[in-house]
Amino acid sequence: MKKAEVYILSGFLGTGKTTLLRRILQHEKESARKIAVMMNELGSVSIDSDAVDSEVPLKELLGGCICCTIQDKLESQLQGLLFDHDLDAIYIETTGAAHPVEVLDAVLSPLFADKLVIKGIITTVDGKQWINRTSLDPQVHQLLLEQVKHADLVIINKSDLLNESEQAKISMDLQGLNPGAKIILSSYSKMPMKLLEGLAYTKKAETADSHVSADLRLSTYVYRFQNAISQRAFEDFLRALPDSIYRIKGYVLFDHSSYPDLFQYSYGMPFYMKEYMKMPLNLVFIGQVTDWNDIEQQLRKLEL
């Protein structure tokens, strides 16, 4: 019986997992393989699902991490996918807070032993964030290390923001941490797709942490804009954000425009992309924040 290949896309928040998924999906489309995608998001609303064409079966697991709170849901969603489709491969995009091995454990249920073959864990790393990793929260730093140590393929992404000696230094660091993995430098998650075929999962040493995402104390918050806002005021708001906010994504409507922008923010860097249709103006925040009230007040003020 044919087994569906499983690829786990791992990497901290905003490192380029969805960008990578888009590339892989394009490649799979050209290869005419039947694939499905599972996307796990910490936030309760979906922003990245438009990365997946409508003909590709997609299961979204929102509002928690498959490595801990919604593990059961993953099992039933996988079962559904395998029952409904004759799949060549399944790509699982994890939340940036997930420990890849815990996600793997969730997939390695006896239920799927004769239906799935684990091809490997692909981890994306934000090069600049890696260089500055010691200034991160210690739990986040630990998670970055774990995501690299357990990968079969590591993509050092955002290399457009690194100089040559930084690129060489990171490549050496990561190869030292995980000598068995293939390590490549990339920008916008470009990679030779033949690396996917060659991927073979190998089990690494036992993990240090059992419940990384709980230890990270990450929380999410969704703000829904009712009105258009000034881009300048929004950028002032971003500049004043604390480092404990790791990721923002969603849609913002500026008062000089009739359509919203898809807005992305990771590791302090904002990115805008014009949309040409009306979208719900939800903005998802992820960070080590216990009280989102202050952020909410600031966002409200932007709408006045």
Ligand SMILES: Nc1nc2c(ncn2[C@@H]2O[C@H](COP(=O)(O)OP(=O)(O)OP(=O)(O)O)[C@@H](O)[C@H]2O)c(=O)[nH]1
């Ligand atoms: N400069 C630069 N930006 C990049 C690169 N790759 C991705 N980005 C940008 O980084 C942001 C985050 O990319 P995503 O692919 O959404 O990251 P992600 O890991 O899926 O994010 P989460 O799912 O929220 O954890 C987006 O604005 C991308 O356009 C890169 O190589 N260089």
